[in-house]
Amino acid sequence: MFHKEGAKIILFSLLIAVIVIIGVEYLISTPWIIKTIQIITLLLLVVVLQFFRNPNRSIQNISDHLILAPVDGKVVVIEEVFEPEYFKDKRLMVSIFMSPINVHVTRYALNGIVKYSKYHPGKYLVAWHPKASEENERTTVVIENPVYGEVMYRQIAGALAKRIVNYAKVGEKVYQGNDAGFIKFGSRVDLYLPLGTNVNVVLNQKARGNKTVIANK
Template identity: 65%
Template sequence: MFHKEGQKIIIVTFLIVVAILFSAQHFINIEWLRIAVQIAALIVLILILQFFRNPKRPITPSFNEILAPVDGKVVVIEEVEEPEYFKGKRRQVSIFMSPLNVHVTRYAASGTVTYSKYHPGKYLVAWHPKSSTENERTTVVLHTPKFGEIGYRQIAGALARRIVNYAEEGEQVTQGQDAGFIKFGSRVDLLLPLDCDIAVKLGQKVVGAKTCIAALRKKDD
């Protein structure tokens, strides 16, 4: 199954690859060169199909956990000062996505969208410390029943040149639901309350709508 954001690119790439295969077969007389061109064209098509894959991940939503919004590797876990919306300290967990990861963004929790804003910007490499505030990005905040307000940012990287964000203010959303897409390498920052327990470690690989990123802090008996 492929994401709807890739339909046009997949169709165009498929037609171009078919044209290349046909042309190479009829107009390139050097056998090794013809085979090399045909293999290269097929590899490009496979990579495009792989990038826009959208695996189904049925879940049972939980108000007590915040799930990974994307596939990738945890590259940042730190306390930060968030100036755009919260205007205070937040626990930031950042997930870096390589071009080989699934790039669907899913809602990390169920709740109501209270803020959704797009920011144009630069295209620094996604792991750069300033990418959270200087790159092209979207900021979304959800009001959840147990965690209060949590935020996330879709951040464009050096290769990502288009962020798709479906979140609309006032909308009720469900954990695991499709929230958008980032084309090619990128990053997502989660902005969480200080009083939640982080369940992942630096360098850990996570799976969108599957891996628990944070849980409610257990109260002392």
Template identity: 65%
Template sequence: MFHKEGHKIIFLTFVFVVGCSLLVDNFIPITWLRTIVLIVLLAFLIIILQFFRNPKRHTVLNNKQVVSPVDGKVVVIEEVFEKEYFNDKRLQVSIFMSPINVHVTRYPISGNVIFSKYHPGKFLVAWHPKASEENERTTVVVENETYGKVLHRQIAGALAKRIVNYAKINDKVIQGGESGFIKFGSRVDLFLPLDTKIKVKLNQKVRGGESIIAEAND
């Protein structure tokens, strides 16, 4: 299954690859060179297809837990001052996505969307310290009575040139449901209450909608 955000790109890529393949057959007489070019074209198509794949995920709904919003690797776990929405200290968990990861963004908790904002910006590499403040990004806050408020921020990277955000204020959303999509590599930051129990470690690989990032402290 391919994500709807990729349908147009997949179609155009397919047309491009087929067109180039026909030209290769007609204008490159050297067999070994023609074979290499065709392999490169096929590889390019496969890369585009795998980037926009949208596998089913089985989210176990739990209002006391925060699930990973994306596939990737945990690169930051630290206490920070979040100044866009909370204006106080929070635990930040950042997940880096490579171009080969699934790029669907999912809601980390169920609840009501109480904040959703897009920020135009730069395209620094996703792990740059200033990326979360200067890059193109979207910020979404979801709240429920059990866990409280969770902020997740999509951040564009050096390759990501478009962020798609589906969250609208007053939407009632389900944990693991689609919140957006980031095209071609980036990262997502989570901002959680200081007393939350972090359930992941640095460099741990996580799966969007399934891996448990944090749990409410009873």
């Protein structure tokens, strides 16, 4: 199953792959060169297909008391930080870095009402750069939940990511586990939780969207 955001790229990649695989048979006479080009083309097609995969991650027990991982990746930051855009106070930030081979679907980490949703154009620093959350292209979304209050998540573009897709609209009721957007070709997502939140993950832990419990209450 593939994400809808990859439809055009996948179709274009398939077309190019077919043209190259068939075309080299007529343009090149050396068998080993033909096979090499065809194999490389197929491998590149597989990379595109795996990047846009959207595995079914159904949630058995949706709960307002749990905050689930919004994306697949590795937990790279757990620390108190000052959040200047919306809260303008200290929050507990949990940051998940996605490599190009991770699933890049962003899912809602919790139920609630969207209170804030804003896109920021910006730079394309590597996603783990300390300034990435403030200077890179990004979207900021705040969801009000009956148990946790207001929780923010931020999609951040990386050096390869050139387009962030965000589905959250202010005033909309959203549900844990549903698609919240997509980040094309690598990046990270930061969660900003209330201070004192019981965090269930540790640094360098691998997280799975809709499966790993980031926090509970």
